[in-house]
Amino acid sequence: MKSLIAVLSTAILSFVAGIFLPWWTVAFAAGLVALLMPQKSFISFLCGFGGVFMLWLGLTIWIDRSNDGLLSARMALVLPVGGNVVFLHLLTAFVGGLIGGLAALSGKHLRSIFSSVAP
Amino acid sequence: MRYFLAILFSALTAGLIFLLDRPLGALPPLGPLLGPQHGFWQNAESKDHDFGGSLSLAGLKGKVDVQLDDRLVPHVFAENDEDLYFVQGYLHARFRLFQIDLQTRAAEGRASEFAGDKAIRFDLEQRRLGMRFAAENALAEVEKDPESKLVFDAYTRGVNAYIDGLTQAELPLEYKLLGVQPERWSNIRSALLLKMMARNLSSGTEIDLSLTNAKSVFLPDELKKLYPQVHDSLMPIIPTGTPFADPGITPVRPASADSILFGKSGLEPVLSGEKHAPDPSNGSNNWVLAGSKTSSGAPILCNDPHLELSLPSIWYEMQLQGPNSNVYGVSLPGSPYVIIGFNDSIAWGVTNSQRDVKDYYRIKFNDDSRTEYWFDGQWRKSKIRIEAIEVKGKGTIYDTVAYTIMGPVMFDASFTDTLAKGENLAVRWTGHDASNEGRTFYQLNRAKNYDEYEAAIQHFACPGQNFVFASKTGDIAIWQQGKFPARWPDQGLYIMPGEDSTFFWQGYIPYAENPHVKNPERGFLESANQRPVDGTYPYFVPGRYITPRGVTIEKKLMAMNSVTVQDVMDLHSDYFNSLAEDVRPILLKYVDRAALSATERRYLNLFEQWDLLASPDSKGQTIYECWFDSLQSAIWKDDLDRVYPSAPWPEEQTTMEWLARDSTYMPFIDDRRTDQIETLTELVTNSLKTASVVLQKHEREGKLNWSLFKEPSVNHLLRDALPSFARKKLPVGGNGNIVNAITKSHGPSWRMVVHLTSSTEAYGIYPGGQNGNPGSRFYDDYIDTWVQGKYNKLNLMRRGEESSARWTLTLKPL
Numbered sequence: 029m030k031s032l033i034a035v036l037s038t039a040i041l042s043f044v045a046g047i048f049l050p051w052w053t054v055a056f057a058a059g060l061v062a063l064l065m066p067q068k069s070f071i072s073f074l075c076g077f078g079g080v081f082m083l084w085l086g087l088t089i090w091i092d093r094s095n096d097g098l099l100s101a102r103m104a105l106v107l108p109v110g111g112n113v114v115f116l117h118l119l120t121a122f123v124g125g126l127i128g129g130l131a132a133l134s135g136k137h138l139r140s141i142f143s144s145v146a147p
Numbered sequence: 148m149r150y151f152l153a154i155l156f157s158a159l160t161a162g163l164i165f166l167l168d169r170p171l172g173a174l175p176p177l178g179p180l181l182g183p184q185h186g187f188w189q190n191a192e193s194k195d196h197d198f199g200g201s202l203s204l205a206g207l208k209g210k211v212d213v214q215l216d217d218r219l220v221p222h223v224f225a226e227n228d229e230d231l232y233f234v235q236g237y238l239h240a241r242f243r244l245f246q247i248d249l250q251t252r253a254a255e256g257r258a259s260e261f262a263g264d265k266a267i268r269f270d271l272e273q274r275r276l277g278m279r280f281a282a283e284n285a286l287a288e289v290e291k292d293p294e295s296k297l298v299f300d301a302y303t304r305g306v307n308a309y310i311d312g313l314t315q316a317e318l319p320l321e322y323k324l325l326g327v328q329p330e331r332w333s334n335i336r337s338a339l340l341l342k343m344m345a346r347n348l349s350s351g352t353e354i355d356l357s358l359t360n361a362k363s364v365f366l367p368d369e370l371k372k373l374y375p376q377v378h379d380s381l382m383p384i385i386p387t388g389t390p391f392a393d394p395g396i397t398p399v400r401p402a403s404a405d406s407i408l409f410g411k412s413g414l415e416p417v418l419s420g421e422k423h424a425p426d427p428s429n430g431s432n433n434w435v436l437a438g439s440k441t442s443s444g445a446p447i448l449c450n451d452p453h454l455e456l457s458l459p460s461i462w463y464e465m466q467l468q469g470p471n472s473n474v475y476g477v478s479l480p481g482s483p484y485v486i487i488g489f490n491d492s493i494a495w496g497v498t499n500s501q502r503d504v505k506d507y508y509r510i511k512f513n514d515d516s517r518t519e520y521w522f523d524g525q526w527r528k529s530k531i532r533i534e535a536i537e538v539k540g541k542g543t544i545y546d547t548v549a550y551t552i553m554g555p556v557m558f559d560a561s562f563t564d565t566l567a568k569g570e571n572l573a574v575r576w577t578g579h580d581a582s583n584e585g586r587t588f589y590q591l592n593r594a595k596n597y598d599e600y601e602a603a604i605q606h607f608a609c610p611g612q613n614f615v616f617a618s619k620t621g622d623i624a625i626w627q628q629g630k631f632p633a634r635w636p637d638q639g640l641y642i643m644p645g646e647d648s649t650f651f652w653q654g655y656i657p658y659a660e661n662p663h664v665k666n667p668e669r670g671f672l673e674s675a676n677q678r679p680v681d682g683t684y685p686y687f688v689p690g691r692y693i694t695p696r697g698v699t700i701e702k703k704l705m706a707m708n709s710v711t712v713q714d715v716m717d718l719h720s721d722y723f724n725s726l727a728e729d730v731r732p733i734l735l736k737y738v739d740r741a742a743l744s745a746t747e748r749r750y751l752n753l754f755e756q757w758d759l760l761a762s763p764d765s766k767g768q769t770i771y772e773c774w775f776d777s778l779q780s781a782i783w784k785d786d787l788d789r790v791y792p793s794a795p796w797p798e799e800q801t802t803m804e805w806l807a808r809d810s811t812y813m814p815f816i817d818d819r820r821t822d823q824i825e826t827l828t829e830l831v832t833n834s835l836k837t838a839s840v841v842l843q844k845h846e847r848e849g850k851l852n853w854s855l856f857k858e859p860s861v862n863h864l865l866r867d868a869l870p871s872f873a874r875k876k877l878p879v880g881g882n883g884n885i886v887n888a889i890t891k892s893h894g895p896s897w898r899m900v901v902h903l904t905s906s907t908e909a910y911g912i913y914p915g916g917q918n919g920n921p922g923s924r925f926y927d928d929y930i931d932t933w934v935q936g937k938y939n940k941l942n943l944m945r946r947g948e949e950s951s952a953r954w955t956l957t958l959k960p961l
Contacts, residue, residue: 043184046182046184046185047184050179050185050315051178051179051181051182051184051185051186052164052167052168052178054182055160055164059160084182084183087183087184087188088183088188091183091188091189091191091193092188092191094191094193094194094195095191095192095193095194095922096194096924098191098922098923098924098926099187099188099190099191099192099320099921099922100191101871102871102872102921102922103187103871104871105870105871106324106869106871106872107174108174119181120181120182120183120188123167123177123178123181124181124182124183126163127160127163127164127167127178130156130159130160130163131160133152133156133160134153134156134157134159134160137149137152137153137156138153138157140149140152140153141149141150141153
């Protein structure tokens with residue numbers, strides 16, 4: 029349950045921050061959630077990864093559908109995915125997920141520092 | 148340990164973001180490109196995207212209504228001219244920002260800022276030709292005229308209003324792919340865009356350097372045979388028999404001309420030359436029919452400018468209604484005004500004049516510093532311009548260009564093709580002179596009759612254009628308008644001495660004496676890049692003319708009566724090959740059938756039975772092209788190879804006409820490289836054998852049909868970098884010298900038909916779409932219509948007809 033909340037919070041926070049801030053703002057969203065919601069290292073990583081991965085994949089699928097796949101077909105031949113649109117979605121989501129996951133790990137370990145120095 | 152892990156993971160995260168935020172090898176910055184809220188996904192325009200709405204923009208004076216129809220064509224209704232051109236600039240930026248930014252940077256010699264070091268040579272050529280210098284001179288002239296300045300200023304504010312409001316997500320896709328940012332607009336950039344057109348249309352219409360090389364090998368008499376001024380089959384723009392006034396200026400041939408131009412001194416070959424010279428297939432057709440020739444009794448005007456086909460297209464369709472104008476047509480993104488179109492009273496169109504308005508002069512410098520040059524018996528100071536070229540990812544490189552009173556020294560020891568001795572060649576080009584071509588369009592957009600049309604085109608200097616005209620009052624006319632030097636015979640065909648003014652242009656042909664016709668008896672006029680006049684015109688007018696299209700159009704129009712809109716649309720799409728009609732009997736006369744293999748005979752039969760149409764599925768057209776190409780090569784190559792580094796190829800028209808006359812032609816027929824004397828029969832037969840090898844290879848690949856052989860494409864502006872943004876292998880026929888002039892990369896960039904009935908019936912099509920965004924359904928939606936030879940109906944919208952619009956965009960002052 030806690031993990032699910034972490035995943036959803038990461039996704040929502042990333043989305044809201046993404047409206048105003050640059051693309052890498054997902055790192056702060058994922059990091060902040062892990063900082064505030066303590067979990068085991070690996071679980072933090074998965075939550076951060078999953079939150080951003082799902083957000084980005086959801087967004088690309090939604091955008092692609094309303095565009096009738098016009099641009100993704102062209103871009104799948106520009107980026108190194110061999111013309112495969114599914115890979116293009118996955119590549120996008122994976123890049124976001126990896127940043128989210130690593131940022132969540134950082135947040136989790138930063139928390140350990142704060143909790144250890146706190147009285 | 149805790150510290151260590153916290154620092155490790157934070158560093159890893161930051162490091163990954165850092166890496167993804169910049170280009171990795173050939174890959175664009177992946178982070179900002181992939182992020183769905185910022186990157187390319189944001190350019191994937193929803194199929195239900197709402198282009199309407201209401202916006203407040205700083206710089207507007209009043210409210211402007213933009214009615215966008217279902218093809219995304221804006222119909223702009225403004226209360227004053229400033230707002231009208233502000234909104235034109237805004238819309239050009241909204242739909243074509245990357246295009247106008249790239250094209251004006253390229254015009255100025257700044258393509259390397261986007262393309263990196265592969266564009267350096269291109270940039271150097273633009274700088275050395277003095278493109279910025281030309282634009283500065285033009286802008287100074289524009290800004291002298293308060294009305295023109297007001298328009299340019301307003302246009303610039305409009306472009307910038309869009310750029311300033313852009314978010315990262317809205318940035319055109321190409322910027323995200325290249326990892327670059329747009330640059331704000333300024334009036335000089337509009338001037339640069341018009342100079343880019345001037346360069347494309349009037350800088351490739353001379354072959355002075357290679358002709359100078361040819362002159363070192365061929366005798367004057369041979370040069371006349373290889374490169375004749377007037378073709379036998381010419382059907383000039385000004386109908387033969389039209390009387391010309393006595394010349395207002397008679398240029399005097401310098402006494403030394405023959406010995407200097409054709410003597411034995413100063414014959415060292417030129418080792419320079421442009422690598423990125425404009426394509427000579429930048430041609431066009433236009434024609435106009437008087438009411439006496441049409442079924443309705445109202446004039447019909449047609450135009451199809453042939454330019455490099457690109458996505459986004461060079462044209463952007465729109466209607467501009469201001470307090471004293473209401474005009475519809477195509478605009479050039481980057482410049483205000485409608486360039487080709489119609490209003491409630493008149494219609495006009497343009498084709499290129501192909502006239503030579505650019506000459507080269509040899510300069511003698513004091514030393515390598517090029518700070519002084521010898522002129523009129525003394526050393527004169529040259530103006531030195533330091534050019535800094537910013538190369539993406541590679542820093543800045545510098546170049547020094549010396550300017551003389553003739554113009555910039557384009558070629559010198561520091562800028563040639565080879566490491567051998569380079570000559571100093573200054574360029575004299577009318578494109579450098581102060582002029583305000585935009586003023587012509589400002590007035591044409593508002594013109595109501597012939598007199599106002601004639602007044603409008605007086606402002607047009609470069610590139611020389613054939614302005615075709617029709618009015619609802621029934622007048623038709625054509626003027627070849629531009630600033631053309633009055634030359635003595637042969638002046639400007641070859642590099643000229645620049646040590647004094649003896650060989651300078653002595654004046655210009657008075658505008659009133661430019662070739663023109665109004666309301667001819669025969670009821671129609673046409674131009675198709677042919678020589679404008681026959682030999683009776685009192686001036687020497689060299690150029691790079693194209694003869695066959697004019698012949699086809701002239702013959703077809705001559706034969707037509709009670710012409711309808713459908714008839715002229717069919718003519719736009721006409722595939723008849725006039726040149727092949729003349730070449731075929733020659734080939735069939737000389738080919739030795741007994742010497743042919745079964746395959747070669749099969750190709751010969753296909754060619755013999757060919758209907759002379761370059762249709763997409765024609766095999767005869769493919770055989771014709773391959774055969775005639777190899778025949779030309781067989782005739783000329785051995786002769787031209789004597790010229791170092793290269794001589795111009797004679798035109799196909801020249802080859803055909805000499806073969807048709809034959810006997811005097813024999814010295815060129817023989818292959819100099821062999822001991823025996825070759826005959827035309829051997830050449831024609833052997834060239835079919837050579838062609839058959841190529842044809843067989845294509846046939847095996849299933850590419851013998853003309854469109855599959857030619858593979859016509861409309862590429863994205865970044866060409867090979869983005870093949871998936873192009874539309875390739877289009878099923879269209881045609882060729883450069885055929886009315887439907889589609890080549891591999893060039894063709895009718897806009898086809899327009901205007902029937903000047905009381906309510907105006909107009910049609911148009913260009914191979915592209917209104918929205919430059921490759922993620923929009925409006926990016927290439929006209930291409931299929933264009934391929935089919937069909938048109939969109941052009942609707943000059945009235946106030947009160949707004950309900951026919953799909954979206955309404957209301958722009959208000961802030």
